[in-house]
Amino acid sequence: MDSAIEDGLADKLPVSLVSSRVTMEDITALGERLEIQTARLKEYLFSGTAKKAPEFNATKLAELCGRSRDQMLRLLDRGLEPGLSDGIKGKADGGSERNRRFTLSEARAWVKATRKPGRPPGLPGATITVANFKGGVSKTVTAMSTAQALSLKGYDVLCIDYDPQGSMSALFGLTPGFIPESETVLPLMMHATSEIARDTLQESIQATYWDGIDLVPASHAIAQGEFYLPLRQLEANNRGEEFKFWDVLNKALDAGIREQYDYIIIDTPPALSYMNMTTIWAADALLLPLPPEGIDFVSSAQFWTMLSELSTGLALGQKDFAWVAAVPSKVNHQRMYTKEILKWMQGSYGDMLTQTEIPDTAAVGMEGAKYSTVYDVERYAGSAKTLSRARDAYDKLVDEIDFMTRRKVWQIPATEQE
Incomplete structure (x- = not known):
């Protein structure tokens, strides 16, 4: 680079950026400042009050x-x-x-x-893992909106936030940085010598502002699970002890939680990791939000290939699902190639592609910026038609999810469904 240009940039950039290295202490301080600012932002958005559920006429x-x-x-x-x-x-x-x-x-x-009761008496609730190892596909909003729509059908729902970013917890009005690690999924991953280690999840469940939905929240600390799980597996193997890292969540849900809820919705981080494998092995069904973009389509192919290779390579044993579905998300038919990529998706996924598309609307974007979903809205500043289009799409998606679950998880004949 020309020295004159370098000198000009040096004059414009902050002195600290030019002359100092960035230490972990600097990064820690930055994180703390942002946590405080996040709390202030939520206070501003919610006018200093807790989130409130909508009312209905x-x-x-x-x-x-x-x-x-x-x-x-x-x-x-x-x-x-x-x-x-x-x-x-x-x-x-x-x-x-x-x-x-x-x-x-x-x-x-x-x-x-x-309405007709959804889950037959005596059967456990259905566990759905919402997964994609690429970010920005509307995974968390899809998981949250699905839970809300299911609750409006009369179901009792448990949401589990497995993402260290805590985006789902934030949608529930919580600040992930202030959530104790003992109130998350982390105790399931930890070594028995830890004070907070346990093999149950009941202690982490809390009520939310939304009637019919409980939550296991996330904090940044749950990222430690990626280190605890392989370490515990290695130690167990060396001692000849029985331990399956991929089964820790499944066993925790089997301890009464599946009987307590009709649906369990798990929001996962954008990765295919040790922790994510526990959510996949606990699932009755998998839901993959998939925007009709070239890079997202290619990434989804890698997701399924890597999932197969990991399960085989780690000798995790046999696993099947009642249903697997990819839902076209953030769909904008005005974009170039959208129609063509949707054809690719249909050709590749076939019956695994939902009939419902989730539109990329201003309503979804605006409400996401306010830590809300389209179901939280009573009065929308934009077009009522835009809001209705987004909400109707999620309603139809959940109709599909519920139909597949009633038919394939709970074995309810189609003739007995609403």
């Missing part, structure tokens, strides 16, 4: 219950069973029959009372 409640508005109003007036809200709040709150409002928990109670 009678028309929306009717949609959730699979009824017309007139049918719903008759049910509300008659009272289907004791304890169900009629949506008429106190006069001091401006309540009237014309202005019925239902909290999320009240709406879900009506859904459970009016």
